[in-house]
Amino acid sequence: MELTGAEIFVECLKEEGVETIFGYPGGAVLFIYDALYQQQDKVNHILVRHEQAAVHAAEGYAKATNKPGVVLVTSGPGATNAVTGIADAYMDSVPLVVFTGQVPRPLIGNDAFQEVDIVGITRPCVKHNFLVTDVKELATTIKKAFYIASTGRPGPVLIDIPKDVTTMRCEFHYPKEITMRSYNPTTKGNKRQIRRALDLMLEAKRPVLYTGGGVVLSGASHELTELTRELGFPITQTLMGLGAFPSMDKQFVGMLGMHGTYEANHSMHESDLVIAIGARFDDRVTGNIEKFCPYAKIIHIDIDPASISKNVKVDVPIVGDVKQVLTDMLEELRSRKERPDPSNLAEWWKQIDGWRNADCMKYTQDMTGPIRAQYVVEKLWEVTNGDAYVCSDVGQHQMWAAQYYKFNKPNRWINSGGLGTMGFGLPSAMGVQLAFPEETVTCITGDGSIQMCIQELATCMQYRLPVKIICLNNGYLGMVRQWQEFFYQKRYAMSYMDSLPDFVKLSEAYGHVGMRIENPGDVEGALKEALAMKDRLVFMDFITQQENNVYPMVPAGAGHNEMILV
Amino acid sequence: MRHVISILMENEAGALSRVAGLFSARGYNIESLTVAPTEDPTLSRLTLVTRGSDEIVEQIIKQLNKLIDVVKVLDLAQYSHIEREMMFVKVSVDKNSACEAVKRLSDIFRGNIIDVSEKTYTIELTGDRSKLDAFVNALGEFRIIEVVRSGSMGIARGETALRA
Numbered sequence: 001m002e003l004t005g006a007e008i009f010v011e012c013l014k015e016e017g018v019e020t021i022f023g024y025p026g027g028a029v030l031f032i033y034d035a036l037y038q039q040q041d042k043v044n045h046i047l048v049r050h051e052q053a054a055v056h057a058a059e060g061y062a063k064a065t066n067k068p069g070v071v072l073v074t075s076g077p078g079a080t081n082a083v084t085g086i087a088d089a090y091m092d093s094v095p096l097v098v099f100t101g102q103v104p105r106p107l108i109g110n111d112a113f114q115e116v117d118i119v120g121i122t123r124p125c126v127k128h129n130f131l132v133t134d135v136k137e138l139a140t141t142i143k144k145a146f147y148i149a150s151t152g153r154p155g156p157v158l159i160d161i162p163k164d165v166t167t168m169r170c171e172f173h174y175p176k177e178i179t180m181r182s183y184n185p186t187t188k189g190n191k192r193q194i195r196r197a198l199d200l201m202l203e204a205k206r207p208v209l210y211t212g213g214g215v216v217l218s219g220a221s222h223e224l225t226e227l228t229r230e231l232g233f234p235i236t237q238t239l240m241g242l243g244a245f246p247s248m249d250k251q252f253v254g255m256l257g258m259h260g261t262y263e264a265n266h267s268m269h270e271s272d273l274v275i276a277i278g279a280r281f282d283d284r285v286t287g288n289i290e291k292f293c294p295y296a297k298i299i300h301i302d303i304d305p306a307s308i309s310k311n312v313k314v315d316v317p318i319v320g321d322v323k324q325v326l327t328d329m330l331e332e333l334r335s336r337k338e339r340p341d342p343s344n345l346a347e348w349w350k351q352i353d354g355w356r357n358a359d360c361m362k363y364t365q366d367m368t369g370p371i372r373a374q375y376v377v378e379k380l381w382e383v384t385n386g387d388a389y390v391c392s393d394v395g396q397h398q399m400w401a402a403q404y405y406k407f408n409k410p411n412r413w414i415n416s417g418g419l420g421t422m423g424f425g426l427p428s429a430m431g432v433q434l435a436f437p438e439e440t441v442t443c444i445t446g447d448g449s450i451q452m453c454i455q456e457l458a459t460c461m462q463y464r465l466p467v468k469i470i471c472l473n474n475g476y477l478g479m480v481r482q483w484q485e486f487f488y489q490k491r492y493a494m495s496y497m498d499s500l501p502d503f504v505k506l507s508e509a510y511g512h513v514g515m516r517i518e519n520p521g522d523v524e525g526a527l528k529e530a531l532a533m534k535d536r537l538v539f540m541d542f543i544t545q546q547e548n549n550v551y552p553m554v555p556a557g558a559g560h561n562e563m564i565l566v
Numbered sequence: 567m568r569h570v571i572s573i574l575m576e577n578e579a580g581a582l583s584r585v586a587g588l589f590s591a592r593g594y595n596i597e598s599l600t601v602a603p604t605e606d607p608t609l610s611r612l613t614l615v616t617r618g619s620d621e622i623v624e625q626i627i628k629q630l631n632k633l634i635d636v637v638k639v640l641d642l643a644q645y646s647h648i649e650r651e652m653m654f655v656k657v658s659v660d661k662n663s664a665c666e667a668v669k670r671l672s673d674i675f676r677g678n679i680i681d682v683s684e685k686t687y688t689i690e691l692t693g694d695r696s697k698l699d700a701f702v703n704a705l706g707e708f709r710i711i712e713v714v715r716s717g718s719m720g721i722a723r724g725e726t727a728l729r730a
Binding site: 120124129180183304305306309 | 575580621635636
């Protein structure tokens, strides 16, 4: 039977098992919306209030489920509004398929109404993109897009569909399998390299595992945990990797990098063998690259060959899917008799425990003083038993969330790491809540970030998404202010927010519950009260200490052993 | 060091701009670039000349391989290879003596005069980069109106080949 392009679009989503998509209609996608309308029981479309939020919501959905998120927006401004989210997904390797409408083919290149070259605009920030010029290619293109987005190093794929293509008809056939001569990601690591890596690991005196978002994306949390326990090595995780190994485990030395723990960064600095797994040696992690891990050999497991030896020269590269490589590595380890020398490891742990004694995350909450942001996060962790989904915006609150919420499970910590996109938190929480309607989904945000996608409170009302918003309100763009305090002699240029809205009234205006919490003694009670409202969105506006800093810190240009503690 | 990189890629709209965009986005330099379809019309062959340390060139090749449209990449610097470039030069010959002298120079360099007008000769010349440079230098006393160079193309010697 012949179908229109718009109908083919819907059929393809059904074939891919897509249940939820995020989008916003407009002229160029009206036929697609019409086709969706007729099958709304099959594909659930979530209407956001700004296209950027559609992409972040899809990212939240994808990060929590490891399934590709799907976005549908119109041409022109609909497409350009989506670009920030697409770039965000590209930086954090989030599998997305983004559909943009385009003006009809005869008008392309004519500066038509709502025309932009979105394929050109997004070329540097997508894994791949397509312009569909023939309805006969639509189904295959969609198949390719899902395949590319979700295999290898995941990433966003964009498909631009001209309006006239959505009305043309052709026979519908959805390919079951697809092969591309130019795209065959390696998943299995080289056996010889795995053996070489294990040789080094068994001989190392001061080894450390440094793991990142790749472990979460690959679903390799179990394998990582097994391997780490089997070896008895200390493990540190990047911002993106949190939760892959249980944070409460004594082998976990905390996050590393700019706002990592004293013990994690010193372990890296003094290590003689760094085992990097699904991490990419980002500048926020390495600090000054000249001073990075001066004594260590480096093993790097990554699915992206281009990540290997990009920033730091690697001694043993292993290209492959983290889960697959760790499975093979465990098997190899278990087939061998020898284990790391316990006395070496004991010596190493003694040194690490020394750094631990610095108690770098210590803070005090004066119960008569202003609320400290750290305290709110710690209480949230307590009252949710460390099991909530925590979506975060970008800034100080993000770092505090990463530091004080101890994640024990992967895919629960949802944040914008690479691009650092303010406005990510609330829409990503919507995506997570839609994927897991029964779970507790929180959004830790600040008074600056929340205002970048505040309009999504309306979306949350429309779909009854009971997200719990924890706004750590200090009246400042806190991270900007902190840098100005440290490096610009406290000249607080444009980092103070005058005229903040009354967030309680604002939430109420959107139909939600709002709370303002000003006393430390009320923090725990308010959190419990809010979390008990299972079917309501609650906006908790915590009025927190204004000039509170994120510690410890590796200042820009410094090495891991040059941290500022307080 | 100078590297001649051969790229086999899908002959599709946008593929070239993905390659060019990669170089500008990551701050790699492009000395020359030449591209055309191959005997298989679905594939294009692109030859790109760049400069960089071994680390940079290694990263360039990895990044190129990551592009979905790129089928295969070969760094010809690693192989014994042949490199050629084509050039057109339009020279002013309004003095009678110039005609003879330009013709003689062109012959010495195994060039062909492919167009003649009352006041100009246009010469076609093929060779490696230094030969073309030498010819342009040799024309020193004559007025050059235009130079068009194709950019280098390269091919590995012997059995080594870049195929899909």
